[in-house]
Amino acid sequence: MSDDPSCAGPRVRMVPPGDDRERLVCPECRYVAYQNPLIVVGSVATWEDRILLCRRAIDPRTGFWTLPAGYMEERESTMEGAAREAWEEARARIAVDALLAVYDIPRISQVQLIFRARLLSPEIAPGPESLEVGLFRWDEIPWRELAFPTVLWALREHEARLGQTSFPPAVNPTPDALARWERML
């Protein structure tokens, strides 16, 4: 964006030259503010038979349980981002294993890349965005207090791949799978 103080920023909707859809453009300096989908990176991270979950201290869904996950930052890899989020939200050191799931959330222009990971130690503590963090055995998971649908999806896909070392990542579940998982709640 121009530093010219006569610019009031990208605010006019127009199709830039050579483009084929409307973007927000600054009419003074012609800067185009492209809006693109955001990548969320996260993990289903385990210590022995227990899974790391974080109770959210921030909106949306404060007080509900989630996987350590968040927006990927610039100049990091997807696996580095997943490890960073585990540290920021749960002070957990993890070794990322395999890509567990790729979830498309086009309604909010988000792509979630969820990895399978191992905790390097069971020492965890809440980061600033978590009220508390915990290691849950399968039957201890607070299924009815999960923050987002994709948390449920990733946990179920993780379960389906226990003991497997090589697998294609899960994608958004079919209506049948969703109905089956709903009945299990």
Added chain:
Amino acid sequence: MSDDPSCAGPRVRMVPPGDDRERLVCPECRYVAYQNPLIVVGSVATWEDRILLCRRAIDPRTGFWTLPAGYMEERESTMEGAAREAWEEARARIAVDALLAVYDIPRISQVQLIFRARLLSPEIAPGPESLEVGLFRWDEIPWRELAFPTVLWALREHEARLGQTSFPPAVNPTPDALARWERML
């Protein structure tokens, strides 16, 4: 971003409240311009034993050959994005099959999701960003005129998975794989 004309846009580097790294902030309205990695979606799309490539009409790498790929747009899925790019760049209708590769390019804050796909017909034509498009048998591929390293990587990973229906996506190649592919050029 505020429409207030007294705003000159995000231009001050500061750590916003509750954040932990510097962002560009508008000092008038406090709008934070987050910069996040961009997703590139594309495909290795085949018709029988031939692979679709596009000769670039735009910078960077004008005149070199690439896979149909480009920046994911808002409110589309990754597979829809890959299909849209095949149409825009090569007027090709494709059926996306499986996720072939996830490439991290942290230097330019880019994540590439490359799918395996089938052309629904061999009718193709250059879109506005292509000088020409073609369907290449393996030994006809212009290996020394590929536009980007990830084009070579994805083609080699596609070859390694011929006949497979279920596989984990490739990640950035090891130095050994890179050296082997270089010797093949």
